[in-house]
Amino acid sequence: MAGPSSRYRVTPLGVICLIGLIVSLYLALVWAPRERVMGDIQRIMYFHVATAWIAELAFVLVGLSSVVYLWLRERRWDIVAHSAAEVGFVFCCFVMITGPIWGKPVWGTWWTWDPRLTFAMILWLIYVAYLMLRAYGDDMPQMKQFLAVLGILGTLDVPFIHFATMWWRGLHPESLTMTPEGFGAGMEREMLTAMGVAVVTFTLLFFYLMGRRMALERMRDDVEELRERIETAGERVGV
Amino acid sequence: MHGVRVVHLQGATFMSLFTKAWLIYRKDMLVEYRTRERLTTMFIFSLVVLVIFNFAFNTGVTAVQSIAPGMIWVAFAFAGMLGANRAFAPEKDLGTFEGLLLAPIDRGAIYLGKLIGNITLIGIIELAMLPLFALFLNIPILPYLSKLLVILFLGTVGFASIATLFAAVAVNTRMRDVMLPILLLPIASPILIAGVEMTTTTFQGGDWEEMSNWLRLLSAFTVVFLVASVLLFDYIVEE
Numbered sequence: 277m278a279g280p281s282s283r284y285r286v287t288p289l290g291v292i293c294l295i296g297l298i299v300s301l302y303l304a305l306v307w308a309p310r311e312r313v314m315g316d317i318q319r320i321m322y323f324h325v326a327t328a329w330i331a332e333l334a335f336v337l338v339g340l341s342s343v344v345y346l347w348l349r350e351r352r353w354d355i356v357a358h359s360a361a362e363v364g365f366v367f368c369c370f371v372m373i374t375g376p377i378w379g380k381p382v383w384g385t386w387w388t389w390d391p392r393l394t395f396a397m398i399l400w401l402i403y404v405a406y407l408m409l410r411a412y413g414d415d416m417p418q419m420k421q422f423l424a425v426l427g428i429l430g431t432l433d434v435p436f437i438h439f440a441t442m443w444w445r446g447l448h449p450e451s452l453t454m455t456p457e458g459f460g461a462g463m464e465r466e467m468l469t470a471m472g473v474a475v476v477t478f479t480l481l482f483f484y485l486m487g488r489r490m491a492l493e494r495m496r497d498d499v500e501e502l503r504e505r506i507e508t509a510g511e512r513v514g515v
Numbered sequence: 516m517h518g519v520r521v522v523h524l525q526g527a528t529f530m531s532l533f534t535k536a537w538l539i540y541r542k543d544m545l546v547e548y549r550t551r552e553r554l555t556t557m558f559i560f561s562l563v564v565l566v567i568f569n570f571a572f573n574t575g576v577t578a579v580q581s582i583a584p585g586m587i588w589v590a591f592a593f594a595g596m597l598g599a600n601r602a603f604a605p606e607k608d609l610g611t612f613e614g615l616l617l618a619p620i621d622r623g624a625i626y627l628g629k630l631i632g633n634i635t636l637i638g639i640i641e642l643a644m645l646p647l648f649a650l651f652l653n654i655p656i657l658p659y660l661s662k663l664l665v666i667l668f669l670g671t672v673g674f675a676s677i678a679t680l681f682a683a684v685a686v687n688t689r690m691r692d693v694m695l696p697i698l699l700l701p702i703a704s705p706i707l708i709a710g711v712e713m714t715t716t717t718f719q720g721g722d723w724e725e726m727s728n729w730l731r732l733l734s735a736f737t738v739v740f741l742v743a744s745v746l747l748f749d750y751i752v753e754e
Contacts, residue, residue: 346747346750398701398704401700401701402701402702404697405697405698405701405702408694408697409684409688409694409698412688412689412690412694413687413688413689416687416688418687418750418751418753419687421750421751421753422684422687422751424750425680425684425747425750425751426684426698428743428747429677429680429702429740429743429747430702432739432740432743433702433705436705436732436735436736436739437704437705439705439728439732440704440705440708440709440732441708443712443728443729443732444708444712
């Protein structure tokens with residue numbers, strides 16, 4: 277059992293994340309040129325896209341670690357899935373908040389049932405379901421298996437949700453869709469650089485936060501183990 | 516991937532898996548025949564949804580026809596969840612589920628038996644409700660009947676395959692009745708989108724050609740989640 281001090285230490289990755297965030301803020305808000313049509317509001321996209329990528333990455337990570345958990349039955353893979361879900365959910369919330377802030381001035385509406393928005397909403401709901409199951413059933417012995425099953429099914433669902441939401445709105449040509457070509461084509465080199473830095477920074481930040489979250493979960497396990505040891509020791513001396 | 520588990524599945528031959536699933540199915544249907552609990556509640560519930568939706572939208576004849584596909588699918592999905600919950604809840608409460616698990620049968624057979632039971636009950640409700648939808652919503656169903664039945668059958672099998680799995684999860688949680696929709700509906704959203712879209716196309720006189728994408732999506736979803744559920748059910752009921 278590692279000492280608690282090692283888990284509170286500022287890690288190099290944490291420092292890199294901090295520097296990366298500052299650089300990324302500068303690049304996105306100052307350095308990158310102003311977008312001609314959308315204006316300054318477009319700058320939110322650097323963070324929106326970067327967090328959206330993380331929300332999806334974390335989702336797949338939950339599924340993969342759930343498979344490994346069911347296979348090996350090692351507590352650490354359950355911790356990976358749990359941490360990825362929780363941190364991924366925070367990023368997914370960030371996506372759901374920054375999207376409408378950008379959408380209101382550009383599209384003229386806070387929300388539209390465009391394929392990407394619908395996809396993000398369903399992803400968010402599956403995250404919520406996963407975390408709710410964690411919260412309301414943690415006293416069950418089989419709960420970790422339930423969660424792994426839910427994590428696997430959620431990840432299996434991603435391509436289906438993708439195509440369903442795409443075809444659902446694909447029938448309506450009036451819907452506002454940003455195509456990948458339309459989005460990337462109009463970008464200056466500086467914009468692409470700012471986007472790249474933001475994506476890398478947020479990816480590092482995600483893994484940093486996940487590491488901290490996993491350390492917290494391991495500490496909880498340690499506390500639980502200590503408590504049990506105290507109880508058994510207490511029983512032995514007849515307290 | 517499921518190294519240890521698959522051996523378990525292979526141990527039972529193909530025939531005996533279905534024979535045993537059939538026995539479970541017969542037992543459940545016999546109980547249902549004697550009590551008619553699930554069918555009655557599901558039927559009345561669908562009827563209530565039909566009536567309440569009419570109040571909720573308060574629309575004229577033409578508008579009703581455009582929302583009818585959505586009403587039909589929501590009614591069946593809700594009734595299906597009700598039925599799936601009752602496939603496990605009484606067994607859990609009476610302690611007979613432990614008996615079922617102790618029986619020398621593959622857990623996959625329990626899942627399949629419960630699944631076929633759910634499909635049967637939802638199917639009966641659909642057959643009973645379709646004329647009522649036609650009557651109360653003023654939609655001509657007879658010309659589209661064969662298409663509708665195929666679409667409903669595919670959607671029901673896909674929906675029931677995950678509903679049965681998640682019902683087995685939800686029955687173990689503190690808030691079982693609330694947990695099932697929260698777990699199930701986001702994952703099942705591709706089915707509901709596909710079902711509503713295909714039903715709408717059918718009512719507009721479209722043929723299979725126009726919904727081939729949805730047909731493929733629905734079939735793929737059903738196959739993927741059916742196989743995944745049979746494999747994963749083992750982990751759900753494990754003590």
